[in-house]
Amino acid sequence: MSEKAKEIYFSMKEYGVSPDIIHFNCLIKALIENGESEEAMNIYRQEKELIPNEVTFILLLKGCAITRSLVNGKKLHETIMKNYELYRSITVQNNLINMFSKCGETQTAIELFMKMLKTKQLDDTTWTLIIPTYCEEGRLEEIESIIISEGVTSVFVFNVLLDSFLKSGKVEHAESIFNQMEFKDVITWNSFLKGCSQNGDTKRLLLYFKIMPKYTQPNDVTMTVMLTFFANHSMEQEACFLFDNMNTLFKIARITAHYGCMIKLWANLKKMPEAISLYEDMINNNLVPDVPTLILLLSVCSEFGNLDFGKIIHRNISELRIRDHNLFNALINMYAKCGDLTSAHEVFLSVPNKDVVSWTCIINAYAIHGMGLKAIELLNQMSKENIKPNEHTLTCVLHACGHCGMVDEAKEIYNHMESKYSIKPSNIHLACLIDALARKGNIKEAEKLLGSCISPDVVTVSTLFGVCRKFNNVTLAEKLFNMLIERNEVESSHFILMANIYASQDMYEDAKRVKELMEFGGFKKLPSMTQVCIEGKMHSFVCEEKEHPEIKMIEKELKKMVADLIKAGYQPDLSWVIKNVDTDAEKLDLLYKHSEKIAMAYAFNKQPNTSTIHLTTNLRVCGDCHNATKLLSAVRNCEIIIRDASRFHHFKDGKCTCGDYW
Template sequence: MTSKSTAKTLVKTFLRTPHSLKTKFQAKQLLAQFLKTQPYSPSSTSILISVYSNFNLLHPSLFLFNSLNSPPLLAWKSIIKCYANSGHFLNSLTSFVQMRSFGIYPDPNMFPLVLKACVFLKNLRLGESIHGCIIRLGLDFDLFTGNALLNMYAKFQSLQPNGGRKVFAFNVFDGMPKSDELCGTSAQEKGASIIQLESMTKVLEMMPIRDVVSWNTVIAGNAQNGMYEEALRMVREMGNANMKPDSFTLSSVLPIFAEYVDAIKGKEIHGYAIRHWFDSDCYIASSLIDMYANCARIEDSCSVFNLLSKRDDISWNSIIAACVQNGVFDEGLKLFRQMLTAKVKPRDVTFSSIMPACAYLTTLHLGKQLHGYIIRGGFNDNMFIASSLVDMYAKCGNIKAARWIFDQMEHHDMVSWTAIIMGYALHGHAHDALLLFKQMEMDGFKPNYVSYIAVFTACSHAGLTDEAWRYFNSMSRNHGIKPGLEHYAAMADLLGRAGKLEEAYKFIGSMHIAPTGSIWSTLLSACRVHKNLELAEKVANEIFKVDPENVGAYVLMSNMYAAARRWKDAAKMRIFMRKKGIRKEPACSWIEVKNRVHTFISGDKSHPLYDRIFEALKDLLEQIEREGYIPDTNEDFHDVDEEQKKYMIFSHSERLALAFGIISTPAGTTIRITKNIRVCVDCHTAIKLISKVVQREIIVRDNSRFHHFKDGKCSCRDYW
């Protein structure tokens, strides 16, 4: 036998069993032998095209397809598939229409391909037309075609409610040429062919055969579009149809209970997952972690994660985000380090999850380390991560670094604009914040709900009352944004800081939504600052109506009564707090020195360097007294003598942290301190003078804003 006849036999064998070809190289060799030994017959050429389409070899497929004068169904099907799988979706649809113009009827396996193309081209109208074609050809009963239709409608998010459900009206042939390119029916028939489907659920009901994929597609589509009750109903119907939910079903349903904050129902799904061995699936575990986190059950989230034998990047990212979301920032950072130790590569979502932890804990050193990871990982061009960096640097007290990151961004979005505006607002640079807000508008960005919070914060911290009113009025008039609680709180805070207490009281009373205890507390703080005890009592009564356990209100009233020497009333407040089991949040400050965070509580003597800290404080006190410092003991509500009050102020947490920072860092180093509650008046005065005598910049972040102390002055201009 000659080599030519051997090659010919081999080609015939492969054409009879094309699935025996395992590699692209083998497929290309087959083409070479085919061109040498075989005549161009439509059937053999079509088989070869199908081989190439399976390997996504577009150019050889086109070469063979174009050699056919009248391509048969297999050739059309293969070229449509090859176009779709290669990402040439428009060509895929064009070929489908051309095939119909040749009078060739599609088989069911073609429709999932062309419906996929409609999804990627975001052309719902064409998808609806193809759906009409499927019905006209009687192929809507095919399982795979039905699943493809369900998937298409899910991807187009077609389940928005319209009186409970959206009605889809498919005028299948509206706008199509008179010659029937798709189905071969007359124009009159096409015009009459209007199919109305109430939802994807209707498509499912019309399918005589349904598999798990069919049910999952509808359940996921309903869940993703907020139709939670419908999704849960479909899960029950799925069970009634003797279909067992799989891991995809569970991962679709769990976010519903996260949205409803229903941990009990979520636990039922968790139990089902355990009984059916789905709990070791990383996707299910991640969904469970997210669900428990949203229900504020972080212990359960950690339990799910700890029981995983294998952890992928999704499960790591889920547990880190869960911890940060629930305020367990230290644990989130610890897990991030463990993730790196486990050689799991961080992704963009990892950094956007962990960055708020650095921002909250003001761990600038770790923030800089994360920034290094981001640069080395090539994520620095990611707009969302860059915005997170802006936020982190601003909240860690380095507004210059935040601005540098912002200016380096090639493009900005609302998140990045809002982050930098809020950064400047918190640092007391109101005019910079408002200039950026105007620049944002000039760049074509429409202000949103959050950006106005940043603007009002800036105005509040700088006492810009008139500007704030202009922005408040323009918010709804020019941009259609209805004021929310945060906007009202910022305006009330502004009026209170400016001493316009009665105006603030009337403003809160005129809100179109019921004021919360938090908003009234803002005014109560202003009453304390401006020593208006009469109004404070009225405001406190409003607070206790809506929030009877508001700790801050009891503490503030105790302080105000003590300052007014109304000791009996102050004692009543303390007794009432004890009876209700209400405890004041202890004042706490922390400072990062040599990559370690040191925490101080007022009056705490437990730090190993306390003796040195105490001596440093005594020395600082002597120095600032020479600068004219006189202790202000009015804010302490205890009925004790002045000397004891002086000692209590002397040992406030921010002063302990400051003294430790001074003795632990080189001269001239900027000191950054974070405090969990408002800096008191006396500490504010003392730190201003300390910044002058030690010739250092001291940045203190309290629960309201940043204070930049330098040369005896503060960036807040004593307005906080």
């Protein structure tokens, strides 16, 4: 649009029309609105025929404020000081205050304000601009005193003062201002409620919301403030009551923002069916979802692996013709985490003006699927297109290398991060390299690298600790576990891992001791859960599942599945049974009832002729389930895709894409 404005402006003389100051200001406005403030300043400097007026300087000052261009702002200030008409303009002075404040020159802004105050040449806008400036300086009480001494009564001004005290965390002081205000409009009430919400002051929030209808009618913003608080604090009962009854109680119709809050609530509570139902209700009521709500829904689909619903959202986005970079990136992430790399890459190719975030998203997509070569290929392609990778981009590439045994490539990238990309390796990058070495079996080299750290963080230590289970390295596991305990960085997952390592070596007394220590410390074990989506509905299963309404059918299919595996040469690995039971028969029964196997049995029963099964499990897949699934993919002639806590596994024709570097 700005290029078209320039073309029209500079070709006006060809049509016998001399541009006037109105045309000039229209051009300056178009440039600034398009983010081209520097170009606007250049045209202003080059203009010799027209005399800039008040509107010109107001526009240019706004441009300097947006781009934080202090140098240009000071030059404009010098010019204004030489023109009496401009200098005495309250609007120009207000924009000078705004420009200096936004550019970090708060003291200069305050000096300008004091001059305006001395001459009484100021308005409500002046006050609303200077209050945040005093707030930034930590001088709110000072500006409050000036406002009172000057006899300011504008509710507009006091709303800004109230908001500033709340943003500074001074809720009690804000409450005092609120109660002393002679006139409060709905904006005042909403501002105070929002401040209480953001400061986590539940008592005041609920109290003032309760009495608000006695003084003023709540509006849709009030509902958004309250629902946001309820959603953020997982207050299901309160949120549902307000959402269901806002029309009856306050004559307020639901809007997009209200649905967005409720969807966030269900997302926080991990209740995907409710989130889906609410989204469908929203669409049926002809409400257009906003970008944050769509991103939130896509993240829910990502977390639960619900590809079917993710595709519905994508279709709605296309129908609404929403083109937003963050939304494109969320789609890439959703498809990747739901196991559909083809669609993820198609979305990536459709992104206009790809930035580093878009590139990192697609690289991460291939990384979590363990496709190191593709991740490196994209990194090189990214560099060719003059997009500089960031720390997270390189973390994704290193992660991909580690999960497919590309140790040499991981070392090459890590060792040249500073020279090639001007990025200093962090502990996260080091953890990725240690992970790559350990997964390849280079335990001693990984341990040596960890030892070279002056103070390795919990992520780095945990990375090497996690690989100890695969190689049953009890000695190193004990060393790392004790290190985490001594540094007070131990988590429940560390206790479980150490107990499992002991149990795999039949060291049940040691495993029992670790579990008792975990219980004594108040740590909770995260139960294993696997989910599968059948015809758009998510089904969840835990180890030794007993509560599912179709458990009899599942057990029947599970026996059939195990029989097929044994016939094909399956040899159960009893070392992955962590419970101390007496007989091998009991161990086998426990092994067969891992949540992944139960979910697969359910999926095969419901979709006997399916070519692909998608599973999501919240923990790392165990070695026995990994081997059984490889064999099952060949026996049932079906691709089985499992997303565990670490990565994706694509099982097909008896092989896994991880190459057993899981």
